Amino acid sequence: MGETRSFWNDMRGFWLGLLAVGLIGTIYQCGNLNPETRAPAIQGAPEPQAPKERFGIIWSDFLVDSGEVKSGQSLSHLLSPAGLAAGAIANIAESSKPTYDVRSMRAGQPWWLAYREDSSQTPAFFIYQRNPMDYAVFPLDSPYGVKLGTLPTDTVIERAKGIIQEALYLDLERSGAPTSLALSMASVYAWTVDFSRLQKGDAFDIIYERTYVAGKPTGMPRVIVCHFEHRGQSLPAYRFDQGEGLDYFDSEGQSLRKAFLKAPVEFSRISSRYNMKRFHPVLNRMKAHYGTDYAAPSGTPIIAVGDGVVTKSAYTSGNGKYVKIRHNETYETQYLHMSRRAVHVGERVRQGQTIGYVGSTGLATGPHVCFRFWKNGKQVDHLREAFPPSTPIKDDHIADFEETMTRLRLAIEEGGEVR
Ligand SMILES: [Zn+2]
Known part of the structure; x- marks a missing residue:
């Protein structure tokens, strides 16, 4: 992990914008390159400053051309x-x-071509960026081959209010934060807030971190602290x-x-477990029991079994009277034969x-509730699910917490340091 910087999003955008202009200027000053091979600098991937070393190469020893692979280019x-x-x-x-x-x-x-800065001006390295993190360096002199590498990352603390x-x-987005922060936030509050019921006037103040690779954010923002006012509740x-x-x-x-x-x-007692191959007592044949x-x-x-919203309260000949509840983005439960x-x-x-109340409506031989559990829209055996622990802070961690x-809290209220 690289250094941790902390500043406002808009300032960041402003400075990166300035730096991008500066970088484009620098590339065009490289000179002595065939203008036809010179591609414009990559938009949106500005450098905080011209780096000394990059991709394991002493960058300042070379004249660098760069561009993006175009469709059909090999x-x-x-x-x-x-x-x-x-x-x-x-x-x-081949090698x-x-x-x-x-x-x-x-x-x-993106790609880069590094030319020797001597009178020969011969190309020495070709660098191809495979994804936001990984790159490949090809030496352009024998012995040929390739060296794979990973870019250093920066963790940047940002705030959205x-x-x-x-x-x-x-x-x-209006506050300058990435829209993906909504997803990060929804997962933090998945058990406590129904994000489909957010309303006008709900207030958020979030400090989060993001990983940057070469000035570009990558991956999801990660919430560090969030003060969220929802329906008048803090x-x-x-x-x-x-x-x-x-x-x-x-x-x-x-x-x-x-x-x-x-x-x-x-x-109650469990009278029948989740079973993919069960002999159904009423149907008198094999039928999976979900x-x-x-x-x-x-x-x-x-x-x-948890907080949620009722999505079904109905009757079918098989289920009898039943209720289905959505708990959050991930989990739903259903209760049959009421x-x-x-x-x-x-x-x-x-x-x-x-x-509801236990009964034997629908396909049932005696009074029981058939409890069904969905994870991401797929029925699973809840007795086999490894639910993450939700233990409160334990005694020996209270002081630390x-x-x-x-x-x-001070970081949110008074702009103090997060770490
Ligand atoms: Zn059942």
Whole structure:
């Protein structure tokens, strides 16, 4: 990881813009290159300053030309204008093949040609950027081959602050933040906030980090701290690792992730487990069982295993009376064979709330609830799912957490340092 800088987005854009203009100027001052081979500098990939070393090469020792691979261009299209013979180009392609196949070069990717700054002005290296992080360096003299490398990255702390006027991602964009920050935020609050119910006036103040490679952001922004006002409620999220990986906690040290209840009925026994090959007692044939059956007396309350919104409250001949709940972007649950339903579509339910009563409507031999669980739209056996822990801050981490939380709160409230 490189140095950590901290400044406002708009200032960053401004300076990078200036630097980009400067860089384009520099490239055009290189001179002595055949103007036809000279491509414009890559837009949007400005350098903070002309680097001494780049791609493992002492950059300042060379005159550098650069461009982007155009559609249909191969290595020979790029190297022959630089004066390389067809035989040499074939040799370069052949000897690099075990490490990197030049046929996998793609249009739109940047390249550089480094010429010796002596009287010979011969090309010494060809560099191709494979993706935002990885590059390949081809020496243009024998012995040929290729060397693969990875660019150094910078972690930059940024901040986004605003009030929702339209939609979160639009208001984030307006504040100068990437729209993808909305997704990062939604995953932080996946268990506590229904992002489809954000409203005008909700306020966000977020400090997040982003990885930059050569001045270009890559990957998703990562929330460090978020002060979020939703429907008049203050919902702070502080990032902290108490040895179980990075997690988000509120000011009381409670995890923002909520665990599901283990079962949808309090006193029950499992009468049939999730099973891809089960003999169905009513249908009298093999039929996959995509749920877990909990047997309980008729009329026993069935409870929601987590907070969510009712998406179905209906009757079918197979399911009987049933209810389906969406908990967040990832998880949904369904409860079948009810004697009676207690919620309607669109209703918000809390974990533990009664949503119906045990019965044997539909294809059922006796009173039970068939509990079904979806992960990303696919039915899974919830008893086999490894749910991430959502433990509150443990005693031996409280002091550490308090210190981190205070620092993060001051960073938001008074512009203090995040680290
Ligand atoms: Zn079942």
